[in-house]
Amino acid sequence: MNETMNTEVILTAALTGAGDTVGRSPHVPVTPAQIAASAVEAAEAGASAVHIHVRDPETGAPSRDNALYREVVERIKETGTDIVINLTAGMGGDLEIGTDDPFAFGAGTDLVSGLDRLPHVEELLPDICTLDCGSLNFGDGSGVYISTPDMLRAGAKRIQELGVRPELEIFDTGHLWFAKQMHAEGLIDDPSMFQLCTGIPYGAPADPGVLQSMVRLLPAGAEWASFAIGRMQMPWVAQSVLLGGHARVGLEDNLYLSRGVKATNGQLVEKARGIIEALGARVVSPDEARAKLKLRSAR
Template sequence: MNRDVIITCAVTGAGDTVGRSPHVPVTPAQIASDAIAAARAGAAVVHIHVRDPETGSPSRAVELYRETVTLIKDSGVDVVLNLTAGMGGDLVIDAEDPLKPVGGTDLVNALERLPHVEELLPDICTLDCGSLNFGEGNQLYISTPDMLRTGAKRVQELGVKPELEIFDTGQLWFANVMVEEGLIDAPALFQLCMGIPYGAPADPGVLAAEVNLLPEGANFASFAIGRDQLPWVAQSVLAGGHARVGLEDNLYLSRGVKATNEQLTERAVDIVQNLGASVATPDRAREILGLKERAGA
């Protein structure tokens, strides 16, 4: 069991959730406001995606990240910033003509997924450690070994901590290869993502197997989506890890009750403390994760 728990709040994500809850933040001001509220509620880390303010669709626009990050920093609230670098990996194919990408495709190379990281130098950015059949239909997430090596090397040069997003065991295998190759600085940080179709199921046995495959000295968090999100806070802590909640992964506080990011964070804090563990402050999270200090931070 982990008794010094970092809580991350993933505030909006890239899923088609905007029309399903009035609480999903869309504009930079809304995303920043939710991140600040989650930090005040006990999240040491906030995980940030951005969306097109007009449509609510996921976006890679650097100016939206810039505005969001500026608003969070200007608030004076201390929180560790974790920006996604997973956007630009979506491929939707035509079933009759698989070489023809169709609507919903947003596929760019490894370095084109990083301009906001290059400019803003967050504490952490994500690396999605493999390709995946993403749910039903013909959508795939594409992240090849060569793409990942290129991205990991550039993130390492920038001094940003990569959060290695693991959606299945083969991805963990390859992430460990990058650690062995020196592309990931110690202590490595893993996020074990459970229950996303069709990756690793939200099963305690699968989590235990993945934890057993982590390299020595690594830090990890794990999360599960939907109704498994809040119970999984306890599951992850009991397995020795940290926890993630937020509207990216779950829209409900309880059956039929739509949640806010602040409420989900508060509930995670309660779960951690009821297990007899402590909730890490941002400074403690920086110490645990080995984050680099930045001039002017």
């Protein structure tokens, strides 16, 4: 992999995520109206793309409700905002193992097949959807994210049939190994698109050497981005760009603009854009991102 600085950067804003962040910041969007407004704010701040989860409007809990995804996308489009739409397809992989009886699954379990994670993608045909490329011990305790090779092959095939570009979510090096295997099997079309996710316990740590190693393992011609969570979010914008990649920021991964100062998605995009431009690069427009990634909407 050629590790040269990227001067034309796709900047994604990950708006809300599925983490337990709603009570920790008043700026985390919850309702479809709030999520759509946050997408418009990010676009106006200069983001090329938005990565979208949805939440139960009453509780703030993560959701897989098609109607919520539909409302968010429709609300964004009704504003006339030009932004690349990236919908998560990772929901439905949560398994909470029982402490005493491993078959007594906990209340946090939400586990469905690979294909059953895609109905909103089938209906809405976004520019991009995510594909989480492996299983992972997710934090301390007994929570595991499940994404098996069989699930991934079935999901990748269906996404390919729909003409949607999968963003291959890589939380550890074994995930990258298997994503490359799917690419070799023809389940992933070129240009392949990788998101190198760092700092999530217990996947790949937010370590520059680890990121560089993963970049070197990417297939030739791949487009890629990376992010780190928490206080490493902004340093990782520079890390990505300097190694030849794109960047992601947003309230899914980090709640703060600076120490003790809660951020909005627009403010995080503005700060990231400033870092990118200070490096001598620029953030590309949504249309330029579509052309770079050969998205269906640009064909």
